[in-house]
Amino acid sequence: MAKLQLKSKVFIFVILISLVACTFKKKSDPPNxxxxxxxxxxxxxxxxYSDDLYSxxxxxxxxxGLVQYHYLKRPYTLIPNLAEAMPEISKDGKKITFKIKKGVFFQDNxxxxxxxxxGRELEAQDFVYSFKRLADPKLTSAGWWVFDGKILGLNEWREENTKNKTTDYQKExxxxITPDKYTLQISLKQPSAQFIYSLAMAYSYAVPKExxxxxxxxxxxxxxGTGPFRLEEFNPSSKVVWxxxxxxxxxxxxxxGEPGDKEKDLLNDSGKPLPLSDKIIVYIFEESQPQWLSFLAGKLDYSGIPKDNFDSAITSTKELKSELKTKGIVIYKNANLEITHTSFNMEDPLIGKNKYLRQALSVAxxxxxxxxLFYNYRALSAQGPIPPGLAGYDPDFKNPYRQHNPEKAKELLKRAG
Known part of the structure; x- marks a missing residue:
């Protein structure tokens, strides 16, 4: 269905994350x-199956995965993760060659x-296997769209295995291609500047066949996995412990990082070995009030501020109220890469064929x-689809149909007929 954005009614949410100095500790928990x-x-x-933010x-x-985003640099910058370096790309843009880091091991299991x-050492073949799992028609992965139509021969492999009783992972x-134990060559059907970025997504992470x-x-x-934590406890509806x-x-x-990061104390841990924590306990809260009360009781190290509690936590000047400051709570403001938008249905005979009507609704x-009303002023009104922090964002651009103007809306309605 063809759609056109209604207004760049796109919000980049500024999440207010509170940090508490003294948190609830069990005697059995490590100090960190x-x-x-x-x-x-x-x-x-x-x-x-990592198609939702929380999973x-x-x-x-x-x-x-092979690559990741630098923790501090903005715009977001890709850097090697399980790859030794950023890949070599052929002149025609179709062949991407990664060298895999040596001495990386899957956790003991x-x-x-x-x-x-x-745990055995990670090999290039682990990525071939993991990419095939993403394409396996019998697994109905939520992320097949990432590779669909992009890698040479992968769609054909998927189609052939649709007809087979069991998926043939041995078929090349x-x-x-893996020329050797630590080299992965990916050949694309067409050059794609976006493809390498997709390799930072969880869909393409390496899993062991065993x-x-x-x-x-x-x-x-x-x-x-090969990552910094291993699972200790998993209850999908209440708690995850790493x-x-x-x-x-x-x-x-x-x-x-970026200018100002030192003043924000974001470089205080420079050079320290990762991970910085010995244990992570993730509590599941599907309701905002229990979450907020647990935070105030010192059982959580951070929390967003629920909409209904915003006025009790934040002053009219958008600062933390003194009663929370006395508890050792501080506020942290960060622009989130979350976009909310409303679209027109361009197949609607009235809306889809009337440009002036769409423009009138936008400026109205x-x-x-x-x-x-809906975000307690915790959102930035976007002028286009690219949020701050991504390459291509222009802070000076102003969308003429993003400015509230009732008089202009009336003029446009007249032109709409």
């Missing part, structure tokens, strides 16, 4: 334990029978009032 929250149930911990966040604690439970894919076969249908609840992976490789907190909309 982080108490976090999720506002939705965790659907599972298999990368190919994807948890998956990122244990699994990793009973699935590795050949090594008596000792023309565009996924774990998938060992756990079968329960693999979604038994993650085995503990530091003792076999995690040497990685360090960045020592550079009071975006400031909408922000006040």
């Amino acid at each position: 334990t982080l108490h976090l929250l999720s506002i939705a149930k965790i659907k599972g911990l298999d990368p190919i 994807g966040t948890e998956i990122g604690h244990v699994y990793e 009973p699935c590795f029978k050949a090594t008596a439970g000792k 894919v023309q565009g996924l 774990a998938v076969e060992y756990y079968g249908k329960e693999f979604i609840n038994h993650p085995v 503990i530091k992976n003792p076999t995690y490789r040497k990685e360090y907190y960045p020592s550079e 909309h009071n975006q400031e009032e909408y922000n006040k």
Whole structure:
């Protein structure tokens, strides 16, 4: 269905995250334990089903991909993760060659029978296997769209396995080649500047074949990755507990970022080995009030401010109220890459064929009032589809149909007929 954006009624949410100095601690918890929250149930911990924010966040604690985004640099910048360096790309843009880091091991797990439970080294072939899982028609991955029509021979491999009783992972894919243990070559049907960015998504993270076969249908609840944490407890509707992976490789907190990061204390941990926490406990709150009360009781290290509690926490000048400051709570403001928009149905005979009517509705909309009523002024009204923090964002651009102007709306309605 063809659609046109109604107004750049797009919000980049500014989430107010409160941090508390003294949190609830169990005697059994390590001293460096982080108490976090999720506002939705965790659907599972298999990368190919990471189609929601909350499951994807948890998956990122244990699994990793070839590339990742620099923690501090803006606009968001891709850097190597499980790759030694950024890939070599052929002149025609169709062949992408990655060198895999040596000495990276999957966490210890009973699935590795050949090594008596000792985690084995990551290989380029693990990415070939993981990419094939994403394409496997019998697994109905939520992320197949990432590779659909892009990698040479992968669609054909998928189509052929649709007809087979069982998926043939031994059959090669023309565009996924491993010349040696640590080299992965990806051949694309057409050049794609966006493709490398898709490799930072959880869908393309590396999983070991041994774990998938060992756990079968329960693999979604038994993650085995190369990441900084390993799963200790998993209750999708109440709590997820992660503990530091003792076999995690040497990685360090960045020592550079953006101007002003030092003043914001974002470089205080420069050069420290990762992860910074020994344990992470994620509590599931599907209702905002229990979440907020738990935070105020010191059981959570941070919390967003529910809409109904905004006025009790924030002053008219958008500062934290003194009664919360006395508890050791501080406020942190950060622009989120979350976009909300409204669209016209261009197949509607009235709306779709009348440009002036669409423009009139756009300028008639009071975006400031909408922000006040629904977001407590915690949103930025976007002038286009690219949010701050991404390459291509222009802070000086002003969309002429994003400005509230009732008189102009009346003129446009006259032209609309």
